[in-house]
Amino acid sequence: MNLPMVLRSLGILLICEALLMVPSLAVSIIYEGYDVFPFVYTIALLGATGSAGLSIKPKKKNIYPRDGFAIVAFGWILISFFGSLPFIFSGVIPSFVDAFFETSSGFTTTGASILTSVEGLPEGIMFWRSFTHWVGGMGVLVLTLAILPLVGANTVQIMKAESPGPNPGKLVPKVRQTAKILYIIYFVVTIVEIILLLFGGMSFLDACIHAFGTVGTGGFSNKNLSVGAYNSVYIEVVISVFMIICGANFTLYYQALKDGIKSIFKDEEFRLYIGVVTASILLITFNIHGTIYKSIWESLRHSSFQVASIITTTGYASTNFDLWPTFSKIILFMLMFIGGCAGSTAGAIKNIRILMLFKIMKRELLKIIHPRAVYVLKFGGKVVDDDTLSEVLVYFFMYMMIFAAAVLIISLEGKDFATTVSSIAATLGNIGPGFGMVGPIGNFSEMTNISKLVLSMCMIIGRIEIYPILLMLFPSFWKKVNI
Template sequence: MINLKMIFRIMGVLVLIEAALLLFCAGVSLIYGEDILNDFLIVSAGSVVLGGLLMLMGKGASRQINRRDGYLIVTLTWILFTAIGMFPYLISGYVPRITDAFFETMSGFTTTGATVIDNIESMPHGLLFWRSLTQWVGGWGIIFFTIAMLPIFGIGSMHIFSAVAIGSTQEKVHPRISMTAKWIGYVYLTLTAAQIIFMALGGVSFFDSICHSFSTISTGGFSTKQANIAYYNSPYIEYVVSIFMILAGINFTLFFYLIKGKVKKVLFDEELRWFLWSLVIFTGIFTVALTYTNQFGAGESFRKALFQVASLHTTTGLVSADYMTWKPFLWALLVVIMFLGACSGSASGAIKSIRLLILSKMTKNEFKRMIHPNAVLPVKVKKIAISPSLQSSILLFILMYIVILVVSWVAMMAMGVGNIEAFGTVVSSISSVGPGLGLCGPAHSWSCLPDGGKWLLSFLMLLGRLELLTVLLLFTPQFWKKR
């Protein structure tokens, strides 16, 4: 039914990769002469042992994997990486509680960006680098490491790709999925390197430029500063980060087409146009509102509006101002933006533009069908008809999104969390955004939340990162039946 041996083998290889990432952070600590170097070495050594054991358990595994294996691999990868990744926080003592360490690490690998740390700038460089690296790795997708590596084992990776892309429309730039993953990786690396250069040109230290670029391109939101991007108080930095947040929200395959000279394919991409028009409209509304309410001058209003709309629309979660000081009706609009997300094929979370585009066309067709009951009205995106099964999957995704949000909101309030804070943290977690509302807004950490709330939100982060259905499927009896 489930190829456990191959799952163990793949998990083992991925754990060894995480061990190498931890060694990289140990190198950063070595450069800065920090005591946390030994902590990274200990965790890395433990990861090597665990990875070796998992590979031994997978010895002699069959090379055949199915969809069930794919769903398990995707979910277990994020959980296992988080379980291992929290140990540098725990052993070093900078985040001494398991609940907080797990929350912080899950927030990193799911590119959510919510934090329970109140003294970020007191942390050593090695740990700050690890926080940003977890987001960068999670943004590219730990699973893309798997997709790129599966051919080494002689395994097709379509089932894992399907598990990641469930309920969405992912486009291949190459007949082989592993090559698609590698091309996405090249784009990811190029955007990251470009932002590092532009931020360094703006006077940001090389270390901070790397960490913030990791957080931006992954649409994560972790910062090396407690005040986030507002710390720099620089229009140049705000514009640079805004531009790269928008670029990070675009389907990475479109960059590949642009490189290949297929400009029309990019310009006439319906999802991209939907996403960009949404950015323009909301930025315009916020610019007018901030200017009219005398929050800022016209120029600064546009800059703050562009930054915050781009940040929440792409679910990055970086902040250049405390939006809780803005008028309450703008909070409501920001929550709406949190639901939207950017393009499929990016590291963005939330509902995503492609689903909203298809939903709008389905709605339009239903109104037409009321007037012309016998009309055949296919839903088309990029001149391709969307199958009824995919339409149903999108409706199910949105329905489950709303149901989980409401149930979790009530659960958070039952734990004693305030109404506004409960709603903001739940929306932010399931959409992989980062900052919430009220006392959990951009000017505060989430350390005030009860432990039960942190575990619930950690689960919501996992759900949101893996498109809900991928994780929920594991809780259905049908998944574990032999037939």
């Protein structure tokens, strides 16, 4: 492992976080909040720590796969640690465990909260809380690659480690250029949503906060009742559309600019994603019509918003869906595992893996019927190699094993079944709200500190897709090898 390069990269990451905290400091100054100095202190600490890492001069500037995983694993833990300091210094969240939980939830775009009331928070803290969604949505390390290049380093290993899906790749030959393209698209989508929300009557600060939560598929709101506080069909439609947009693969939008809008619908994963969204909306609409809502349009309004919110792992709520019939809640629970598309800001297992699992299942059934036949599995017209298929199966197994282990740990608290199971599904899948005590009108404040730390790690593990954190646990990962 190239340890000096790992430390230097982490130093650059912390400097990047210090710069990203400046807009929140500006907001606190504009609103004359008591959170000005907490941001100043945190930025100073980040600058000093980051500069210490940046001062390291590695002899070799190459970043190898193990280095990339180490940078990502430690990087996400570090930014969550330092990102929690404004909450602690300002006294908004005096407990370190609670502050770490809130910040981890922000950066991982989970949206789970321990705050029982958010409407009294200072504006700078509120802005930072939601801005972490926007920063973490596309990937903190990807953003670092875009604005602070690691000169001479093989930075594709960082991008692969932060988003280790079954189809990692580059839009253009240079990784930094790829990161720039992704963030330009990301930035444009954010600006467009802010403008549309302003037309809906939101203040500029409210529009920014909800746009960060939507585009980053995070879900933090500055209203106790989330988006439901506005009771606006227009606002719900705008947010729903942008949640669906940001739950899809961002590289498709780059391809659409080059090859036309039809190229998006040629993507198998996108077609599955839209199909699941449509089917779920229709099923829930008919299930809640007549039982929860008298109007079919009211049923369609809330079902479409909640389906978009859950499958994209955003976590906004327009109503208390915990009161819906069991059939509708089961559909939402299943969507917590499916999630969005690879290359999106959404979490969970991802549609591309679900699609490949179905293809693998079909192939194995056909092998039973025709054992001598050779079946080739294709995705997007290209043959999928056995290594990729094996990775999909292993990832699914690891995801379910981590889910089961975390459920067992949280069950020691003695909470009800719905709360226990959905709390893990909601944090590991980066959704936010679950059912029961952690439903859309509840939060995670009543969990013990141990459970909050477990849930925080679930959020980080789910966001960086398991591998970086688990690899840290293997002694062989740390052994020196000749490279």
